[in-house]
Amino acid sequence: MPVAKPTQLSEARFRKLFDETHAMSIQGYRSDGTVVYWNAASEKIYGYSPAEALGKNLLDLIIPHEMREEVRKAMAWMFANKTGIPSGRLNLKHKNGSSVPVYSSHTVVELPGEEPIMFCMDADMRALDLAEAEVQKLSYFDVLTGLPNRRLLLDHLQGALQGLRVEHQYGALLLLDLDNFHGINDTLGYDAGDQVLVACARRLQHHISEPSLVARIAADEFVVLLQPLEHSIGAAATEAELAAQRLLQALRRPVAIDQQPHNLQARIGITVFGNRTDDQHELLRQVDIALKHAKSREETAIAFFDRSMEANIQRRIKLSQALSTALEKEQFFLEFQPQVDVQQHVVGYEALLRWRHPVFGLIAPDEFIPIAESNHSIHAIGDWVFEQCCWQIVRWQQANCCRNLHLSINVSAVQFRRDDYVKRTQSILKRTGANPAQLRLELTESLMAGNIDFIVEQMQALKDLGLSLSLDDFGTGYASLAYLTRFPLDELKIDRAFVTDLADDGKGALLAATIIGLGRNMNLTVIAEGVETIEQFGRLRDMGCEVFQGYWFGKPTPHLPEA
Ligand code: C2E
Ligand code: CA
Ligand code: CA
Secondary structure, eight states, X not given: OOOOXXXXXXXXXXXXXXXXXXXXXXXXXXXXXXXXXXXXXXXXXXXXXXXXXXXXXXXXXTOOGGGHHHHHHHHHHHHHHTSOOOOEEEEEEOTTSOEEEEEEEEEEEOXXXXXXXXXXXXXXHHHHHHHHHHHHHHHHBOTTTOOBOHHHHHHHHHHHHHHHHHHOOEEEEEEEEETTHXXXXXXXXXXXXXXXXXXXXXXXXXXXXXXXXXXXXXXXXXEEEEEEXXXXXXXXXXXXXXXXXXXXXXXXXXXXXXXXXXXXXXXXXXXXXXXXXXXXXXXXXXXXXXXXXXXXXSSOSEEEOOHHHHHHHHHHHXXXXXHHHHTTTTOEEEEEEEEEETTOOEEEEEEEEEEEETTTEEEOHHHHHHHHHHXXXXXXXXXHHHHHHHHHHHHHXXXXXXXXXXXXXXXXXXXXXXXXXXXXXXXXXXXXXXXXGGEEEEEEGGGGGSOHHHHHHHHHHHHHTTOEEEEEEETSXXXXXXXXXXXXXXXXXXXXXXXXXXXXXXXXXXXXXXXXXXXXXXXXXXXXXXXXXXXXXXXXXXXXXXXXXXXXXXXXXXXXXXX
């Protein structure tokens, strides 16, 4: 075999490289435009096979008619100067007549003793555009549902805000979150979860038309941008609320997952914006707050953002943080409110918790107890209250006083439901040595919403420790009379609302009388709370009530009889 000359070697190498390049069409031309080289990629781009192209003229093959003169001149210049013209975008011609956008580079190669050849290297811009479109789609749309993603939403929102600035209209942003989506994922698997999301996306889309928009911005969070809305903020809000209701309605129709129907529920936060609205990120923050609000309440599936809500949430967050260190910083104290019998002799006290914070001041239990329940600090706080009351009983025992008085202690449903509640209570009793007969736990009616067997068991275990039990706020809702007979209770506490209502001989009087009668029949002590006048006291006493508590007899104070 003859040894190849170095130039032949390098030429072979280049040829191979040219031939096998997929991304770029490479063509070689003589100075008269005859095709002498045509790689495989050129066929892909221009439609001519090498056999069809070789020997033909450049101008006839791929140069559109109107460009021919210009190309002829450029070629003459390149061969004369032995150099290429600058690279750039051109629209050339496919075999089938269509236009081919390419990015084209040129060079003239002249090897010693050979005629000069012009090489053109063209990259297909359609492929680039397609690639760009693909990238665009990925970065602006959610792959699963095909809905716009957070990024595209933000772009649209910005556009919407600018539009409103001019037109004095309103728009609304809705943030929709599926209830228990994680439950579906966990129990039925991610495929089922995906099916649910796609079904949701379709339904939402079905109800929203341009220029409004549905986007998916997180796992189970969809955003709806509604625009334009009515020209007054009130009307715009109403329109947004109706739209939200329609969406919830649409989601409520069962979704078939693996042939099984599933009901979907969702919650929606709404913020309405007008021409003086802040930026789009601010709007997303607002709907988020509104959604949290919608989630925090059982009765509302839809909530609107307003400024006071924001202030509330911020205060709640701050209080929640402060609560976690309130015990160790000794910011809690107790007040005691007397309970009296028909002769108005004190029979015991209700312990009421107070929180004094160095910055926030005195905070009412109605505000901080629900926060303590949701951040779980209620368990430690509740133990502290119980222990303080135990020590008070011990002091009374040691001082040989008040042995017939009891302390009533509020126990939240969250505390009571915890498995170890009885054990903790027992260990505090043991540690302090307090007499349980002088301690009464006030349980609220909201407790009764749970598993009745567990509640009865838990109550019985507390009774077995020697404690007595009272049902607080009785008459406000949950307790069904049928269940009442199953609970090992000692006392019913008539809610303040009935006492307040007594005067007008309305529902309050009738209910109070009924409850008192009921309690007596069941052998329970009946106590009325919130007694503020002597008239109320008189009427309740005449109805058969035996114990009373309220401002008329004494407000809560930090002081108790000691001697
Ligand atoms: P509650 O158990 O129904 O307590 C009675 C509330 O009514 C107390 O408010 C008391 O100050 C108020 N009150 C008493 N007499 C009158 C009256 O004649 N008129 C009026 N208008 N109000 C009267 P407070 O102390 O603000 O407590 C509010 C709630 O906070 C309590 O309602 C109870 O549910 C909860 N709470 C208080 N201390 C504790 C505690 O240590 N643990 C738990 N879990 N909850 C507590
Ligand atoms: Ca109470
Ligand atoms: Ca009460």
